[in-house]
Amino acid sequence: MIGAKIGAGREADVHAWGDDTVVKLYRPGFGGHRAEALALTKLDGHGVAPRLIDVVDCDGRIGLVLERLGGQDMLTLLQRQPWRVLGLARALATAHLAVHAIRVPEGLPDLRERLAAHIDDAALPPPLRDFAVRVLHELPDGDHVCHGDYHPGNVLVTADRVNVIDWVGATRGVPEADHARTLLLLRRADPLPGTPLLSRALMATGRSVFTHGYTRAYTANTPRPLHQVDKWLIVHTAARLSEGIDIERPTLIDLLDRARHRAVR
Ligand SMILES: Nc1ncnc2c1ncn2[C@@H]1O[C@H](COP(=O)(O)OP(=O)(O)O)[C@@H](O)[C@H]1O
Numbered sequence: 349m350i351g352a353k354i355g356a357g358r359e360a361d362v363h364a365w366g367d368d369t370v371v372k373l374y375r376p377g378f379g380g381h382r383a384e385a386l387a388l389t390k391l392d393g394h395g396v397a398p399r400l401i402d403v404v405d406c407d408g409r410i411g412l413v414l415e416r417l418g419g420q421d422m423l424t425l426l427q428r429q430p431w432r433v434l435g436l437a438r439a440l441a442t443a444h445l446a447v448h449a450i451r452v453p454e455g456l457p458d459l460r461e462r463l464a465a466h467i468d469d470a471a472l473p474p475p476l477r478d479f480a481v482r483v484l485h486e487l488p489d490g491d492h493v494c495h496g497d498y499h500p501g502n503v504l505v506t507a508d509r510v511n512v513i514d515w516v517g518a519t520r521g522v523p524e525a526d527h528a529r530t531l532l533l534l535r536r537a538d539p540l541p542g543t544p545l546l547s548r549a550l551m552a553t554g555r556s557v558f559t560h561g562y563t564r565a566y567t568a569n570t571p572r573p574l575h576q577v578d579k580w581l582i583v584h585t586a587a588r589l590s591e592g593i594d595i596e597r598p599t600l601i602d603l604l605d606r607a608r609h610r611a612v613r
């Protein structure tokens with residue numbers, strides 16, 4: 349039986365479901381449950397994500413029944429315990445590296461194809477679109493798990509571990525691509541519809557302190573050298589514009605414009 353609501357985001361509401369599980373009920377019209385169910389199946393046994401128990405239909409809404417994880421999401425924690433900013437930034441990096449250590453030869457969508465589609469949808473001025481597409485062409489494929497929307501609102505923190513949720517955008521690619529997307533979100537994301545806390549929580553704790561802490565810990569502990577993070581940032585900046593967050597648009601366009609001018613100099 350559906351229990352109390354314990355969370356909500358852009359695509360779904362999450363309710364208690366029995367004692368040990370939750371149900372993530374997608375809003376009508378969102379098809380993300382298929383992508384998320386596939387990703388969770390691939391991640392089963394790796395200890396980074398909740399287990400997928402079942403897929404149910406609740407009055408016409410599709411629900412994923414998931415293992416219920418303890419702890420609080422990191423955004424809430426940053427607001428409530430801002431003095432933990434550096435420890436939490438390091439924990440965010442450590443869990444991200446654990447995700448990137450998982451390799452999936454097949455089954456998840458290809459990150460570069462996904463990014464190409466987003467750039468296409470972004471309604472960019474043609475010179476900027478062409479620039480982003482050119483940069484994307486030079487970047488490599490990979491077979492590591494990439495989360496696609498990895499930020500403090502999508503991790504749950506307990507005393508001894510960090511679990512990652514919200515796998516709708518999971519793909520396979522190179523880790524630095526997924527790292528770059530997180531850098532973009534930490535530096536630039538304005539309140540996301542359904543996740544209004546991102547900017548406010550990060551501002552309260554010192555956005556740049558948190559971002560530097562995450563970056564330093566990720567860079568210091570990655571088992572492989574990071575290539576072309578700046579190029580991945582350009583591509584993600586273009587792709588982000590497909591998400592239609594109006595308030596971010598001028599800044600993102602300006603970033604792209606400047607990157608393009610640097611590239612042709
Ligand atoms: N497996 C889980 N166990 C406990 N809480 C969860 C679980 N999955 C999601 N939640 C709660 O629901 C909220 C929204 O979940 P999320 O998967 O991020 O959905 P959305 O795609 O709508 O952002 C989370 O912030 C968290 O509070």
Ligand SMILES: [Mg+2]
Nearest residue numbers: 357501502514
């Ligand atoms: Mg979420």
